Amino acid sequence: MSGRTTTDPRGGTRMRLRGLRATAAIAVLALLAAACTGGGDEGDDGDGGNGPVTITVLDYYGEATPFSEDVIARFEDENPGIKVTYEAGDWDSMHEKFTVQVSSGDSPDVATMDMTWVPTFASKQIFADLTELSGGELGGEPIEDQYEQGALEAMTFDDHYVTMMFDFDAYGLYYRADRFKAKGIDVPTTWEELQAAAKQLAEDNDGDGQCDQYCFVVEGNDCFHWCELLFQAGGEILNDDHTAAAFNSSAGLSALEFYKSFLDDGSGIYWGEAQGEKIRGIKDGRIGMFVDGPYYMGVMKDGDPEGKGDWGVAAVPYAQEPGSYLGGTGLSIPVNAPHPEEAWTFVEYMLQPEQQIGVFTLAGAAPATTAALQSSELTKPDPYFGDEAPFSIFLDSMATATHFPYVEQWDPIDTDIGNMVQSVMLGKATPQEALDTYEAKVNEKLAG
Amino acid sequence: MRGRLRKWLPAYLLIAPALIAALVFLYIPIAYSGYWSFTEYSGLGEAKWVGLENYRELLTDEDFLKSLWNTVLFVVMGMGIGPVLGFLSALLLNQRVRFRAFFRAAYFLPVMTSLVVVASIWKILLNDDGLINQLIAFFGVPTHHWLDDPTTALPAVAVTSIWQGFGFETVVFLAALQSIPREYYDAARVDGATYWQQVRHVTLPSLRPTIMFVYIIGIIGSFQVFDQIYVMTAGSPINSTRTLVFDLVDRFNDLNLGEASAVAYVLLAILATLSYVQIFLFERRRA
Numbered sequence: 001m002s003g004r005t006t007t008d009p010r011g012g013t014r015m016r017l018r019g020l021r022a023t024a025a026i027a028v029l030a031l032l033a034a035a036c037t038g039g040g041d042e043g044d045d046g047d048g049g050n051g052p053v054t055i056t057v058l059d060y061y062g063e064a065t066p067f068s069e070d071v072i073a074r075f076e077d078e079n080p081g082i083k084v085t086y087e088a089g090d091w092d093s094m095h096e097k098f099t100v101q102v103s104s105g106d107s108p109d110v111a112t113m114d115m116t117w118v119p120t121f122a123s124k125q126i127f128a129d130l131t132e133l134s135g136g137e138l139g140g141e142p143i144e145d146q147y148e149q150g151a152l153e154a155m156t157f158d159d160h161y162v163t164m165m166f167d168f169d170a171y172g173l174y175y176r177a178d179r180f181k182a183k184g185i186d187v188p189t190t191w192e193e194l195q196a197a198a199k200q201l202a203e204d205n206d207g208d209g210q211c212d213q214y215c216f217v218v219e220g221n222d223c224f225h226w227c228e229l230l231f232q233a234g235g236e237i238l239n240d241d242h243t244a245a246a247f248n249s250s251a252g253l254s255a256l257e258f259y260k261s262f263l264d265d266g267s268g269i270y271w272g273e274a275q276g277e278k279i280r281g282i283k284d285g286r287i288g289m290f291v292d293g294p295y296y297m298g299v300m301k302d303g304d305p306e307g308k309g310d311w312g313v314a315a316v317p318y319a320q321e322p323g324s325y326l327g328g329t330g331l332s333i334p335v336n337a338p339h340p341e342e343a344w345t346f347v348e349y350m351l352q353p354e355q356q357i358g359v360f361t362l363a364g365a366a367p368a369t370t371a372a373l374q375s376s377e378l379t380k381p382d383p384y385f386g387d388e389a390p391f392s393i394f395l396d397s398m399a400t401a402t403h404f405p406y407v408e409q410w411d412p413i414d415t416d417i418g419n420m421v422q423s424v425m426l427g428k429a430t431p432q433e434a435l436d437t438y439e440a441k442v443n444e445k446l447a448g
Numbered sequence: 449m450r451g452r453l454r455k456w457l458p459a460y461l462l463i464a465p466a467l468i469a470a471l472v473f474l475y476i477p478i479a480y481s482g483y484w485s486f487t488e489y490s491g492l493g494e495a496k497w498v499g500l501e502n503y504r505e506l507l508t509d510e511d512f513l514k515s516l517w518n519t520v521l522f523v524v525m526g527m528g529i530g531p532v533l534g535f536l537s538a539l540l541l542n543q544r545v546r547f548r549a550f551f552r553a554a555y556f557l558p559v560m561t562s563l564v565v566v567a568s569i570w571k572i573l574l575n576d577d578g579l580i581n582q583l584i585a586f587f588g589v590p591t592h593h594w595l596d597d598p599t600t601a602l603p604a605v606a607v608t609s610i611w612q613g614f615g616f617e618t619v620v621f622l623a624a625l626q627s628i629p630r631e632y633y634d635a636a637r638v639d640g641a642t643y644w645q646q647v648r649h650v651t652l653p654s655l656r657p658t659i660m661f662v663y664i665i666g667i668i669g670s671f672q673v674f675d676q677i678y679v680m681t682a683g684s685p686i687n688s689t690r691t692l693v694f695d696l697v698d699r700f701n702d703l704n705l706g707e708a709s710a711v712a713y714v715l716l717a718i719l720a721t722l723s724y725v726q727i728f729l730f731e732r733r734r735a
Contacts, residue, residue: 099701103491124490124703220596221684273684274595275575284577336492411702412511419686426685428598441510 053342054083055109058101060094060329064298066166066358067350075349082342102126107334109343113163115154115327116404116414122157123408128333130161133344138164138351146351146369150326154403163330164347165368167359169293170397171228171324174300176201176288177312177386179214187314191232191258194317198267201288214288215269216262217278220425223404223417224325225291228316229255231323231402237417238405243446247417248439254319256424256431263425270425279303291316293327294394298364301384308383313390315397326401328368366394409445416441485709495706502710512711514687515695518602522691523670525606526613531662533610534617535655539647541618542625552622555615563612567679570608571595574680595681598688605676605689613669617662624658625651660730667726668719 059067065088072084087108089097095117101107113121121127138146143161151165173188179201180187188194198216205212219225227237235251238244262268269286271278278296281287283304300307316324331350333343349355356372359365367373373395381387404410420438423429429437485502487495506512537555541548558566573579574594581591594604632650641649652659674693677683683690683698690698692715699708 095701096697099491099703103703103705120702124492126490126492126703270593270596272593272596273682274571274593274601274680276571286577415698418684422684423686426596426598428686 052081052083053339054085055339055342055346056085056087057346058087058089058094058098058108058111060089060091060112060114061363062088062090064302064363066355066362068358068362071350071355071358075346078349079342079345082345084346102334102336105336107336107338109333109337109339110346111332111334112166113330113332115163115165115169115330116410118154118157118163118330118332119404119406119410120408121332122162122406126334127157127162128335128337128340130155130164130333130344130347132160133333133340134161134348139348146371148370148373148398150398150401150403151368154326154328155330157406163332164351166329166331166350166356167295167363167365168326168328168368168394168398169295169366170326170394170401171224171291171293171316172390172393172397173314173316174290174292174296175312175314176214176310178310179288180312187312188317189315190317191319195258195261195265195267198262198289199265202267204266209266211266211269213285215281215286216267217271217281217287217290218259218262218268218425219271219290220422221273221418223414223421224327226255226259226421227404227417228291228324229259229319231325232316232318232321233258234320237413238407238442238446242405242407245439245442245446247442248435252435253431256421256434258319259421260424260431272422277303282307294366294391295364297382297384297390301364309386311385312388313385313393315393322397322400324397324401326398326403328366360391366391366398407446409448412445413442416445481709481712484705485713487706489705490703491705498706502706503714505707506710506714511687511690511698512695515690515692516714518687518689519671519673519691521602522606522609522673523667525603526609526670526673527663527666529606530610530614531617531659531666533614534662535621537614537618538621538625539651541622552619555618557615558612559615559619561612563675564679566612567608567676570604570611570676571680574604596685598685601681601685601689605673605680608676608680609670609673613666617666620658620662621655624655628654656730660726664723664726667722671715671719671722 057067057072059065061067067086072086076083091114094112094114098108098111098113098121118127134143136143143164144152147155147165151168155161155163155165173194175187175197179185180197183200185197185200186193188197194216201214202211202216203213204210223237230237230247230252233251233255235249235255236246239246263270269281271281271287275281277299278287278290278292279299282290282300283306297313300311315322331347333340333347337343351369353369353371353375356367356369357375357377359367359372360378367375367378372378378391379389381389382391404414407413416438420434423437424431424434484495486497486499488498488501489495541551541555545551575581576591576593576596580594585591592600594600628651632654633646636646636650672693673691674697677689677691677694678697681689683694692711696708696711696715699705699711
């Protein structure tokens with residue numbers, strides 16, 4: 001006001017300056033406010049509004065996702081009060097993405113969760129208590145009645161559910177059925193038979209003593225494959241109360257020696273991180289036999305359609321007892337999810353048999369609920385696998401599968417075990433040296 | 449006072465957006481990270497003050513010490529070869545060679561390419577069935593698991609980084625070479641200096657500030673190596689390519705924000721010390 005009434009000959013300048021100051025102050029404050037608030041996203045999805053609530057779903061399935069547009073549209077039709085924002089990711093970057101979102105207070109409402117990540121996230125109290133949120137029921141029935149026992153154990157941390165298993169992963173033996181037939185090889189059922197079959201199947205084209213074609217895959221950088229052998233030999237990763245490593249045992253030693261033998265006798269191919277996805281070797285014929293979960297049926301159909309009819313799936317041969325790691329994908333709700341109730345409604349919907357069967361038909365993976373597992377859709381002959389119905393193999397495998405120990409330090413322990421296996425496979429340590437070294441490391445981590 | 453404020457106000461206003469952005473997205477996070485490095489914190493809930501425990505933990509943590517050692521090796525390989533290659537190629541391009549502009553652009557092209565793309569290409573080249581193994585097999589040399597052998601994995605990643613980065617050093621050195629007065633070389637020639645004597649006694653002393661710049665920037669960049677590792681080896685085999693930033697990210701992914709922040713501050717301390725030592729040595733020599 002005074003600016004406009006001044007008689008100062010430079011009043012015009014002063015007025016402009018004050019105006020500029022005021023504008024600048026407002027601009028600075030606005031910038032600060034924008035920067036500090038990070039742009040709230042309440043709007044029509046806020047709890048207090050009258051419009052529909054918008055939930056965010058973070059999914060790592062990729063292109064062949066069971067969270068298809070149709071599935072989500074049907075959910076929105078059935079639940080007019082809830083809108084779904086679908087965020088696609090990929091498995092490789094999902095762990096980081098989820099970590100960043102949760103720790104920055106920008107959590108999704110529902111996230112697909114690899115079951116091997118559950119111990120770390122659950123122990124950090126990242127997940128909402130699904131026992132409380134669900135009231136112990138899924139679609140009006142007790143949760144216990146809708147999963148196999150192994151799955152229920154895998155979903156539980158500290159006596160409450162932290163995730164709902166959406167697909168399961170237990171291993172089967174994939175083999176080149178056409179080559180087996182051509183060479184008269186019988187499908188192996190024991191370790192000895194597996195070793196003999198791998199030797200017969202492998203081809204050394206350049207005479208260097210190493211397998212070049214139709215090799216058995218030795219995966220060196222993870223716990224999954226060696227731990228399966230450990231279970232089959234009667235061993236365990238940790239002791240019962242999860243206070244010390246238990247893998248440095250005769251079972252651990254025989255599992256390491258057996259795994260290494262495929263590289264020593266020229267029937268195996270070492271498939272490390274640098275080799276990329278196994279599907280490359282499947283396509284170009286380097287791989288003739290490998291151990292993996294049901295999701296790989298979908299990967300093969302997508303990545304190597306020309307291989308149709310060449311492959312078969314059998315139960316994984318074992319030493320003393322059948323055994324597999326039990327993993328898969330869970331649907332979890334972060335503890336700081338903006339809309340946990342609506343998120344649970346979505347989780348319930350995705351676990352209905354219709355959507356669960358989509359896990360198989362759309363993604364080529366194995367659904368987890370018992371209702372879906374009984375579907376005839378899963379036992380149809382599959383032309384890719386010579387009109388066999390390989391799904392039952394994985395189902396049987398699930399019955400004897402074990403999930404990884406639920407300890408807070410699982411991620412670094414998993415890395416240590418991967419390094420242990422790798423050091424033996426690459427000839428950097430003898431099996432016993434590696435077991436001793438990494439037992440000490442794991443014990444140190446468990447001691448905190 | 450008012451007069452001074454009035455004089456500088458437009459300047460303050462102009463730098464305000466950048467300053468606020470730096471404050472919010474850089475300095476406040478740095479301060480938070482510093483605080484978290486003294487806490488046990490998962491990113492949710494309250495951070496629990498643990499004093500120097502995270503730093504003590506790092507000193508005895510084999511994964512961290514291995515990461516530190518790998519990073520030092522990577523820096524030595526990268527900085528031992530990259531700037532020398534850059535300098536030599538700049539010397540060549542500083543001659544009256546044909547297609548000079550083409551070579552300059554060709555050397556700089558990898559610098560403009562995304563590191564993730566470069567790393568992906570080199571990963572394919574270095575694969576068991578990649579072009580490099582096919583080439584050496586053609587000449588009868590045994591092939592090698594470059595990225596799956598702990599002794600060759602880190603050098604292989606370093607080669608990728610050198611290939612990607614030395615074009616930048618070439619361009620910087622070339623610009624500096626062209627700013628050296630011709631009279632210096634004329635005088636040296638009159639005194640009977642050979643080409644390499646001119647390089648040693650004229651070129652290198654004149655390039656000292658540029659060399660300092662290239663090494664400071666290069667060492668800082670090399671200590672922060674991550675993208676190539678993430679794409680090509682993910683820290684394997686047997687942690688032989690696990691570097692400091694990879695270790696930091698791994699701890700962050702395990703939701704150990706306290707330890708991850710402590711690693712970040714150790715990295716900051718190393719870089720600050722190295723940069724200070726380099727500048728100190730440079731200034732002392734100049735004096």
